[in-house]
Amino acid sequence: MLKGNAIVGQSGGPTAAINATLAGVIKGAFDSEVIDVLYGAFNGIEGILKRTVCVLNDVVKSEEDLDALASTPAAALGSCRKKLPDPDSGDEVYEILFEFFKERNIRYFFYIGGNDSMDTVAKLTKYALKTDYEIRVMGVPKTIDNDVAGTDHTPGFGSAAKYIAASMQEIIRDTAVYKVKAVTIVEIMGRDAGWLTAAAGLTGLFTDVKPDLIYLPEVPFDYEKYFEDVAAAFEDHPNVVVAISEGARLADGTYLGASAQSGVTDVFGHAYLSGTGKALEIATKERLGCKVRSVELNILQRCASHIASDTDIKESLMIGSAAVDAAVGGTTGKMMVFERVSDDPYEVRPASEDIDKIANIVREVPRWFINGRGNNVTEECLRYIAPLIEGERAIKYKNGLPEHFVIKN
Amino acid sequence: MLKGNAIVGQSGGPTAAINATLAGVIKGAFDSEVIDVLYGAFNGIEGILKRTVCVLNDVVKSEEDLDALASTPAAALGSCRKKLPDPDSGDEVYEILFEFFKERNIRYFFYIGGNDSMDTVAKLTKYALKTDYEIRVMGVPKTIDNDVAGTDHTPGFGSAAKYIAASMQEIIRDTAVYKVKAVTIVEIMGRDAGWLTAAAGLTGLFTDVKPDLIYLPEVPFDYEKYFEDVAAAFEDHPNVVVAISEGARLADGTYLGASAQSGVTDVFGHAYLSGTGKALEIATKERLGCKVRSVELNILQRCASHIASDTDIKESLMIGSAAVDAAVGGTTGKMMVFERVSDDPYEVRPASEDIDKIANIVREVPRWFINGRGNNVTEECLRYIAPLIEGERAIKYKNGLPEHFVIKN
Numbered sequence: 001m002l003k004g005n006a007i008v009g010q011s012g013g014p015t016a017a018i019n020a021t022l023a024g025v026i027k028g029a030f031d032s033e034v035i036d037v038l039y040g041a042f043n044g045i046e047g048i049l050k051r052t053v054c055v056l057n058d059v060v061k062s063e064e065d066l067d068a069l070a071s072t073p074a075a076a077l078g079s080c081r082k083k084l085p086d087p088d089s090g091d092e093v094y095e096i097l098f099e100f101f102k103e104r105n106i107r108y109f110f111y112i113g114g115n116d117s118m119d120t121v122a123k124l125t126k127y128a129l130k131t132d133y134e135i136r137v138m139g140v141p142k143t144i145d146n147d148v149a150g151t152d153h154t155p156g157f158g159s160a161a162k163y164i165a166a167s168m169q170e171i172i173r174d175t176a177v178y179k180v181k182a183v184t185i186v187e188i189m190g191r192d193a194g195w196l197t198a199a200a201g202l203t204g205l206f207t208d209v210k211p212d213l214i215y216l217p218e219v220p221f222d223y224e225k226y227f228e229d230v231a232a233a234f235e236d237h238p239n240v241v242v243a244i245s246e247g248a249r250l251a252d253g254t255y256l257g258a259s260a261q262s263g264v265t266d267v268f269g270h271a272y273l274s275g276t277g278k279a280l281e282i283a284t285k286e287r288l289g290c291k292v293r294s295v296e297l298n299i300l301q302r303c304a305s306h307i308a309s310d311t312d313i314k315e316s317l318m319i320g321s322a323a324v325d326a327a328v329g330g331t332t333g334k335m336m337v338f339e340r341v342s343d344d345p346y347e348v349r350p351a352s353e354d355i356d357k358i359a360n361i362v363r364e365v366p367r368w369f370i371n372g373r374g375n376n377v378t379e380e381c382l383r384y385i386a387p388l389i390e391g392e393r394a395i396k397y398k399n400g401l402p403e404h405f406v407i408k409n
Numbered sequence: 410m411l412k413g414n415a416i417v418g419q420s421g422g423p424t425a426a427i428n429a430t431l432a433g434v435i436k437g438a439f440d441s442e443v444i445d446v447l448y449g450a451f452n453g454i455e456g457i458l459k460r461t462v463c464v465l466n467d468v469v470k471s472e473e474d475l476d477a478l479a480s481t482p483a484a485a486l487g488s489c490r491k492k493l494p495d496p497d498s499g500d501e502v503y504e505i506l507f508e509f510f511k512e513r514n515i516r517y518f519f520y521i522g523g524n525d526s527m528d529t530v531a532k533l534t535k536y537a538l539k540t541d542y543e544i545r546v547m548g549v550p551k552t553i554d555n556d557v558a559g560t561d562h563t564p565g566f567g568s569a570a571k572y573i574a575a576s577m578q579e580i581i582r583d584t585a586v587y588k589v590k591a592v593t594i595v596e597i598m599g600r601d602a603g604w605l606t607a608a609a610g611l612t613g614l615f616t617d618v619k620p621d622l623i624y625l626p627e628v629p630f631d632y633e634k635y636f637e638d639v640a641a642a643f644e645d646h647p648n649v650v651v652a653i654s655e656g657a658r659l660a661d662g663t664y665l666g667a668s669a670q671s672g673v674t675d676v677f678g679h680a681y682l683s684g685t686g687k688a689l690e691i692a693t694k695e696r697l698g699c700k701v702r703s704v705e706l707n708i709l710q711r712c713a714s715h716i717a718s719d720t721d722i723k724e725s726l727m728i729g730s731a732a733v734d735a736a737v738g739g740t741t742g743k744m745m746v747f748e749r750v751s752d753d754p755y756e757v758r759p760a761s762e763d764i765d766k767i768a769n770i771v772r773e774v775p776r777w778f779i780n781g782r783g784n785n786v787t788e789e790c791l792r793y794i795a796p797l798i799e800g801e802r803a804i805k806y807k808n809g810l811p812e813h814f815v816i817k818n
């Protein structure tokens with residue numbers, strides 16, 4: 001048994017479930033007999049470098065606090081996008097980190113984040129192997145994008161998918177009130193993988209309405225085929241609704257979004273996107289001359305915790321606790337994943353995977369989840385997503401607004 | 410007692426509460442001893458002209474149906490934007506309408522709609538006075554914009570305000586996770602009145618977060634003052650959040666939104682707006698060079714019934730029934746309004762007002778509800794809005810999605 005203290009941090013873009021995973025880690029650590037103090041690092045790895053940390057044992061006092069934290073959007077500890085240098089580079093950043101670990105007797109490091117954050121976990125693990133200080137490093141995935149390899153799905157995806165599907169149902173009803181020919185384009189997040197956009201189709205599985213057309217980044221977008229698709233949809237009804245991924249691109253790889261062509265990239269080299277829906281709106285208006293509107297669901301997709309999926313939140317809590325259990329049990333340098341044990345009834349169990357097999361790999365929507373023409377998803381795809389949006393949280397409201405749990409920095 | 414049948418229609422843009430008002434009219438008519446059949450006109454007045462109507466007695470069968478209808482967004486009967494000609498013009502449209510009324514013995518006409526729809530109510534009333542056919546015509550307001558004169562507030566506003574305030578809280582938490590200097594601009598609906606944008610400030614009354622700056626159409630927007638405001642906000646924290654009305658305009662009256670300058674107008678001559686947030690995003694990025702994002706809440710503001718205000722829905726039901734009671738009691742040519750009887754405890758009662766005093770008047774946010782510098786709203790303003798977002802509906806979910814009540818055309 002490795003006794004000592006632990007630290008947890010959050011990294012990458014916020015989700016509606018990342019705090020549920022944090023709550024899971026907290027519960028796991030509080031319940032563990034080998035972990036004494038659980039520190040929270042503000043703004044991920046940056047908080048360790050700058051020594052801005054808190055003692056979570058003093059912050060989270062009750063099951064009620066844990067429950068409130070689990071229903072709070074964004075990252076309660078703050079986030080960062082810091083990329084660590086190569087562990088063999090001799091960069092002093094590792095010395096600063098490990099000095100802190102030794103000083104506070106930190107033996108467990110939990111990092112809740114997306115693809116890029118697992119890179120940090122892998123590097124820390126590699127560096128740790130070169131020192132004589134024993135520390136177990138575990139990654140817990142979170143991303144609304146669901147594009148992480150090695151797991152059935154990612155914590156955070158289910159809540160975003162639920163928000164998207166519920167909003168899509170509302171938008172379709174809204175657009176249907178007039179009998180005037182109109183196209184409504186809904187732009188959904190997803191730079192390289194179309195999972196979130198696919199979720200827009202869930203309404204078709206369970207309600208009387210559905211988007212007419214769904215375009216994912218996995219299939220090259222073709223304007224002429226698209227105009228044919230819209231014309232075909234108009235044969236059926238006057239209000240055509242299109243769901244399109246922000247990452248939709250043409251056969252030559254250029255993104256539809258105009259600003260994508262500016263060449264601006266983020267710190268990890270990803271192209272900065274916006275305006276895919278707007279670009280399609282302009283093109284559609286120009287070609288068809290009818291009323292066209294574009295709606296960008298934008299960051300509410302990742303932070304609308306008021307309609308979080310109860311399945312997602314419960315699983316996020318579970319995977320956070322399971323990460324602690326795995327680390328205490330001797331696992332290190334791994335990322336927690338979900339294995340789907342059964343579809344009917346839906347059942348998942350947590351497991352751990354080698355980071356090397358996962359980091360920097362984008363899990364796309366497989367081609368057999370997309371229809372032949374590339375303008376919709378298959379029922380199999382929707383059946384895969386459907387259980388992840390099941391259930392609603394009993395959100396506490398005060399004065400008409402959801403109550404959130406705040407960790408003061 | 411005027412015995413006979415009744416008809417109800419919906420008109421103008423959808424809201425999350427317009428079906429609750431419809432449910433109220435249905436309940437009022439079903440409970441009334443003088444109304445036999447209640448017809449529903451599909452797509453408002455157009456449904457009467459085209460004879461596309463349904464018998465609501467056959468569609469809504471139980472209290473459960475009424476409840477589901479009240480929680481369904483958009484207009485269950487469909488909507489229209491048809492403007493009637495002058496009743497003295499001799500246009501045959503009135504003959505067609507009254508022929509239908511006589512044929513079906515329709516003695517009560519209920520029209521649920523916004524400012525423009527009340528124009529229809531006024532014209533029908535005027536025409537009816539010229540004929541020997543007795544029919545009572547009542548308008549029931551709905552608009553998320555809250556810009557109707559003669560009423561404390563409009564049905565539909567509370568739900569939109571709740572969605573905006575809840576989303577604003579989530580957006581602010583989302584933007585706060587990074588310690589990088591950034592401006593987030595949230596564009597909120599409201600062409601001529603800033604009520605919805607004002608609602609963004611409600612988080613400041615009840616939570617630890619609030620938008621830093623709030624700009625309404627009622628005060629001319631000044632870019633230089635705005636940049637000063639943002640600079641001042643940056644003194645306090647790195648993530649500045651701005652709420653701005655789609656109708657924000659410069660001192661010379663031009664809208665910030667680029668597309669507003671295209672001169673495109675809708676059928677009532679209103680300028681067609683979009684892109685206010687985008688225009689401000691571009692200007693801010695250019696001037697400050699920091700990370701800037703704009704979020705347009707878009708049509709979800711008016712259709713997100715999953716987070717409807719229970720106060721709004723209950724009041725909408727009430728005002729719908731009250732319209733029937735008033736008409737049966739002899740009232741005609743009037744619009745239903747809310748009178749606020751008391752602030753603490755909050756209490757409203759339905760009443761009726763002359764259409765002439767109301768139609769085509771835009772009720773703006775009064776200057777004393779806006780702070781001196783014109784970059785925020787006063788606490789008095791927020792206290793006026795606050796009771797309208799109170800309470801949550803017990804929304805029924807199935808397969809993870811809200812259940813809606815559909816009236817098939």
